[in-house]
Amino acid sequence: RGVPDVTEQPAVDHRACGHGKIILLGEHAVVYGSHAIAAPVPLAVRAVAQDTKSGGVDMFIPRWGVEYRLHRDPAHRDSFQRSLGIIFDTLELTERSMRIEVFPNVPRAMGLGGSAAMAVAVIRALDQHYKLGLSDEEINALAFRCEEVAHGSASGIDNTVATYGKPLLYKRASKKGEAPMVRELQLPKRIPLVIGISGKESLTAVTVGKVRSAWQRNPALYDGIFQQIDGLTLQAMEAMQQYDLERLGDLMNICHGLLNALRVSSWEVEELVQIAREHGALGAKLTGGGGGGSIVALCPQNREKVAAAMRDAGYQAMEVDIG
Ligand code: MEV
Structure with a gap:
């Protein structure tokens, strides 16, 4: 279905990459202040910066057929340039002469955190090349600004996992300028999952925007759904810590029902969820922005059968353990 093969992955070098992610529970509601649980997957974006004499910043993403010269004036940048452009402006590198090559092993627009992983990878490549000495906090904060442009009203969860590469419970700050709540999750054992990739590209900005307009039409109705997702997420955190996978599976299934109520599912996502459940997954739900993209299935038994x-x-499937 037009998605590059993601089953063969090079080892992830934390210092030079941004991690892809799954959201186990809490997507969309997290934008409105609910909790969400996310974990890195063994898919990453790597970037390399080199000096040139070309007189500008040249960006190459060969796998995606993307090649452009960054416009110096932000007002003249197209939508693709706008998000990553913030990095060069903030680090005062827009006037430099360089080539950035990006190797994305996270499939594009599949709900696996590709845009955040790319932002983190580019920031880390610049940090290494120009010896900027950025801390992970600074990298994360800058990637968040890129995500705000890419997603509209991003919660900040994707860039946080892309930066730290750890499973975590996340809640956005209630006021701008304050820090979000980020708690690393210590699990007794790794949790076995299958990621099903639908091959239908979907932009998170679009699904986040649709949920926002539905919420604006009827805030009380949608706030109720977000609150229910928040409750499921907190119960899921307990279930994970007690390694109660039956309970975690039930919570994932119910969460998928609520995401469907938010209308961020799709034909392909529903088919993948049904396949997973029918072949023995304890729980299956969409992950990330939805509208296509990917699903995550909890498979302590029958994992190979589900995949x-x-x-x-006709879909892609990846077996991953988180924790
Ligand atoms: C996307 O991975 C997760 C969403 O909740 C958006 C966000 O949190 O920024 C859909």
Whole structure:
């Protein structure tokens, strides 16, 4: 379905990359102040910066067929340049002469945190090349600004996982300028999952925007759904810490029902969820922005069977352990 093969992955070098992620529970509601649980996946974006004599910042993403010269004036940048452009402006590198090459092993627009991982990878490449000495906090804060442009009203969860590469419970700050609540999750054992990739590209900015307009039309109704997702997420954190996978699976299934109520599911996502459940997954739900993208299935047994059934139906499947 037009998605590059993600099953063969080079080892992830934390210093030079941004991590891809899954959200186990809490997507969309997290934008409105609910908790969410996210974890890195063994997919990452790597970037390399080199000096040139070209007289500008040249960006190459060969896998995506993207090649451009960054416009010096932010007002003249197109939507693709706008998000990453913030990095060069903030680090005062817009006037330099360089080539940035990006190697994205996170598939594009599949709900796996590709845009945040790319921002973190580019910041880390510049940090290494120009010896800027940025801390992880600074990298994360700058990637968040890129995400705000890419997603509209990003919660900040994707860039946080992309930067730190750890499973975490996340809640955005209630006021601008304050720090979000980020708690690393210590799990007794790793949790076995299958990620099903639908191949249908979907931009998080679009699904986040749709949920926002539905919420604006009827805030009380949607606030109720966000609160229910918040409750499921906090129960899921307990279930993970007690390694109660039956309970975690039930909570994931119910969470998917609520995401469907928010209308961020799709034909492909529903098919993947059904395949997973029918082949023995304890829980299955969409992950990330939805509208296509990917699903996550909890598979302590029958993991290979679930992944094979997804592949037989024409999708990509990746077996991953989190924790
Ligand atoms: C996207 O991975 C998660 C969303 O909740 C958006 C966000 O939190 O910024 C849909």
